[in-house]
Amino acid sequence: DDVVKRGVEAALAQVENYSTKSPYKRGIREQMTFRSFRSLWRRINSRVKSDLDPALVWREIVSFIKGSIVALDLMDSDRSDPNKRFLSRDQYIALPRKVSRLSEKQRGVVFELFQSYEALKKKEGMFDEMDVVYNLAGRALLFCCQHQSNSRTLPIDALYVDEVQDFTQAELFLLAKLSRDPNNLMLAGDTAQSIAVGVGFRFIDVRQIFYNHFGGMEPDLLQ
Numbered sequence: 001d002d003v004v005k006r007g008v009e010a011a012l013a014q015v016e017n018y019s020t021k022s023p024y025k026r027g028i029r030e031q032m033t034f035r036s037f038r039s040l041w042r043r044i045n046s047r048v049k050s051d052l053d054p055a056l057v058w059r060e061i062v063s064f065i066k067g068s069i070v071a072l073d074l075m076d077s078d079r080s081d082p083n084k085r086f087l088s089r090d091q092y093i094a095l096p097r098k099v100s101r102l103s104e105k106q107r108g109v110v111f112e113l114f115q116s117y118e119a120l121k122k123k124e125g126m127f128d129e130m131d132v133v134y135n136l137a138g139r140a141l142l143f144c145c146q147h148q149s150n151s152r153t154l155p156i157d158a159l160y161v162d163e164v165q166d167f168t169q170a171e172l173f174l175l176a177k178l179s180r181d182p183n184n185l186m187l188a189g190d191t192a193q194s195i196a197v198g199v200g201f202r203f204i205d206v207r208q209i210f211y212n213h214f215g216g217m218e219p220d221l222l223q
Contacts, residue, residue, distance in 0.1 A: 032121055032128040034058050044120055048112045056102075060110045061117065064100055065092055066130035067168030072137045085134050086114070133170045140177050156180055164189035 030036070034055070037044070041054045050057075065071065066086045087095075089111045093104055102110065121128065159179050164172065164187045172187070179185045 030124070030126050032126045036126075037117070040120060044113060044116045047116060048109060050109050050113060052106065052109060052113070057110055057113050060092075060100060060102065060107070061114050062128075062130060063168055064095060065111070065114050066128070067133070067170045069169050069173050071130075072134060072170050072173065085131070086118075130168070130170065133168070133174060137170065137174050137177070140174060158184035158186070160186045160188075162188045 037058050038054050045054075061067075064087065068087065070091065071086050089108070092100075092111055093107045095107075100107065156179050158181075159175055161167070161172075161175060166189075167175075176182050176185055
């Protein structure tokens with residue numbers, strides 16, 4: 001789709017422009033991890049003054065507001081708009097309770113904290129993992145648009161991924177998109193052994209990713 005392709009190209013151009021002209025250019029930009037998020041929590045929470053646990057807020061940001069497939073917004077023709085790289089407030093609040101267990105009021109508070117977090121992250125010239133995933137998803141989409149008539153251009157025949165309980169929806173979708181044949185994607189994990197702070201993984205999400213985005217494919221879940 002030419003419209004999508006132009007949107008992706010515009011987004012990538014903006015990223016390159018930021019990296020060369022940013023006032024925060026210091027060689028390598030620092031990644032925002034949960035440790036740095038927690039150390040900056042008082043500044044993030046200075047206006048909202050919430051009593052929510054920082055780990056819970058981080059989880060909502062990483063897994064849902066920025067780490068869901070919807071947040072990737074793959075078919076948006078204008079991926080250069082930084083305000084479209086995450087769920088809107090209404091989209092986030094509308095998530096089913098089985099996805100996010102927070103109440104509507106709590107989600108409203110989390111979204112305010114998220115906005116404060118994004119502003120601080122930008123001010124400090126930092127990035128987080130979901131920023132990288134969003135950018136990579138755009139590059140993968142552009143690649144597929146350019147080579148959609150030739151499946152042999154996809155570089156990966158099969159993928160074997162362990163510890164998937166530490167992956168977000170967006171990351172798993174990106175891996176599946178990079179595989180030449182999603183049938184050759186083997187995922188293994190144990191939700192009882194999750195070590196990544198901020199990931200709300202459910203195996204049912206894997207099923208939904210394949211069913212909704214890969215032609216109604218039903219993956220085999222071995223438990």
